[in-house]
Amino acid sequence: MAIFDRSLDLGPCVPRPDDDMIVCRCEEITKGEIRRAIHEGMYTMTELRRYLRAGMGLCQGNTCGRNVKSILAAELGCRPAQLEDCTARGPARPVVVDTYGKEVFDRD
Amino acid sequence: MTNTADVIVIGSGVVGSATAYELARRGHRVTVLERSPNVGDGASSRNGAGVRLGGRLSPEAELAAKSIYEIWPTLGEELDADLEYVRAGSLTLAHSESQIASLDKKLAKDRKSGAPSRLVDGAEAREICPYLSSYVEQAVWSEMDGHANPMATTLAYYRAARRLGARYITGENVVALEKRQGRVRRVLTEAGTVYEADKVILAAGFNSRRIAKTVGLWIPFLKRVDECLITEVQPPMFQVRLSCADGNFYGSQTRHGSFLFGGNTNLERYEECYDGKPMNTNKQAADKCRAIAKFLPALKNVKVVRHWAGWLDSMVDRLPIIQEIPEVPGLILACGFSGHGFAIAPAVGKVVTQLALGEPACVDVSALSYDRFKPTGV
Numbered sequence: 096m097a098i099f100d101r102s103l104d105l106g107p108c109v110p111r112p113d114d115d116m117i118v119c120r121c122e123e124i125t126k127g128e129i130r131r132a133i134h135e136g137m138y139t140m141t142e143l144r145r146y147l148r149a150g151m152g153l154c155q156g157n158t159c160g161r162n163v164k165s166i167l168a169a170e171l172g173c174r175p176a177q178l179e180d181c182t183a184r185g186p187a188r189p190v191v192v193d194t195y196g197k198e199v200f201d202r203d
Numbered sequence: 204m205t206n207t208a209d210v211i212v213i214g215s216g217v218v219g220s221a222t223a224y225e226l227a228r229r230g231h232r233v234t235v236l237e238r239s240p241n242v243g244d245g246a247s248s249r250n251g252a253g254v255r256l257g258g259r260l261s262p263e264a265e266l267a268a269k270s271i272y273e274i275w276p277t278l279g280e281e282l283d284a285d286l287e288y289v290r291a292g293s294l295t296l297a298h299s300e301s302q303i304a305s306l307d308k309k310l311a312k313d314r315k316s317g318a319p320s321r322l323v324d325g326a327e328a329r330e331i332c333p334y335l336s337s338y339v340e341q342a343v344w345s346e347m348d349g350h351a352n353p354m355a356t357t358l359a360y361y362r363a364a365r366r367l368g369a370r371y372i373t374g375e376n377v378v379a380l381e382k383r384q385g386r387v388r389r390v391l392t393e394a395g396t397v398y399e400a401d402k403v404i405l406a407a408g409f410n411s412r413r414i415a416k417t418v419g420l421w422i423p424f425l426k427r428v429d430e431c432l433i434t435e436v437q438p439p440m441f442q443v444r445l446s447c448a449d450g451n452f453y454g455s456q457t458r459h460g461s462f463l464f465g466g467n468t469n470l471e472r473y474e475e476c477y478d479g480k481p482m483n484t485n486k487q488a489a490d491k492c493r494a495i496a497k498f499l500p501a502l503k504n505v506k507v508v509r510h511w512a513g514w515l516d517s518m519v520d521r522l523p524i525i526q527e528i529p530e531v532p533g534l535i536l537a538c539g540f541s542g543h544g545f546a547i548a549p550a551v552g553k554v555v556t557q558l559a560l561g562e563p564a565c566v567d568v569s570a571l572s573y574d575r576f577k578p579t580g581v
Contacts, residue, residue, distance in 0.1 A: 097240070097374050098372060098373070098374040098375050098394055098396075099240065099373045099374050100370070100371075100372050101242075101365060101370070101371035101372065101373065102370050102371075122459070135362050136361065136362055136365050136371075137358065139240055139241050139373075141240075141241045141244070142241055142242060142358065145241075145243075145248055145354035145355075145358060146355070146358050148459065151509070152436070152508075153435055153436075153506075153508060155508060155509060179240060182511075184509045184510060184511055185483060185509075185510055186488075186507060186508075186509075186510070189435060189506035189507060189508050190506060190507050191503075191504055191505070191506055191507075192434070192492045192495055192496055192502055192503055192504070192505050192506070192507060193492070193496055193503045193504060195488055195489055195492040195507055196489055196492035196493040196495075196496050197489075198486070198488075198489035198492075199489075
């Protein structure tokens, strides 16, 4: 697990022409919002998700996860493969409350 | 960069970060050490979002009152962030005899602490929250309760503390504390780095136990697992926070529209799910879904999109330790919040800062000492 001193200063977040582009479609989070969050100290995929809700909607980041990662890597100046993904959480597909309630307690 | 600071805070959760913010605001050099790669990765980002005044024992009740009456209403403005704080009251719901009996216990606590709350019948509960079913026989209405976004709050404290110059280091696993000339001075990490400070604040949740042991302190707490689930977005329905009297679920609708429910089935402590990361069990989400369908039939056809589990650092008396340890001068414990820490963190941050600076605390926490525990045979 890498030790990361958050004193790292990325400098001011300079606006870019494509900042209005929506990256997370479920939660309607733009590239500019993601870039600003990174410059405010959200340096991991998990922190970005918790701070902005990018990847917390109906698709759970299956659509935008890669793109958010590329943006974070570009701002931090590293390769996307060096960044840890968010924890994938169940259920694998959205499940209706009433259906889920019929799950039987497996005693094994 | 030098590894010496005025104060070292171990743990970057909402308590650690609130303390780092208060110290940095007053011009002190603070270093925050976090074991996880992410800031606030423990209970601060895995909790049920409740900000409740009711159902608390003294002096936790005073910390809650300080937070809810004086700090929460303006905290978002102070930290320049939307914390989604809503004070819309809460209903503790009861159906069975045993649940109704536990409402009396809650009312007795509130009478003692002065939190406004009263018993309402099923019809009045349905007036307050029209989505409740006839399954609700009785409830306790607590008008000062509410909810907020715990992740937004923790990260807002982090951002504000960092802006004020607090140094955060993630992925830095503290393994031991060391004394110098009778006072705590050095903090050693797994990577072999040594940090030094005049004061060390231990706010590392359940891991505080392992770290405190290195200076001879034994904290009587266990880790317990609690799980949450969240639904897809719904139109705004109600702002009241709901909970079930025997604790099998609690929750509210979040600002963005999802419903967040947490709780446990009381069987988890007998499961083998206590190693490594907190894990979801296969029965909790189902149990909560059954409770939701019974109490809130309007949510029957809503989809669950995600669930997660987290640890409670559960103290034997369910109250935290907040104290500068007399036998280890310079060491301040702020841990063992037992699942009640999020709502009171704003006041705890101030109190811990005052303890660290040797000032009188704005809330008397002398009853939260580490040596208050006695064997039951005595």
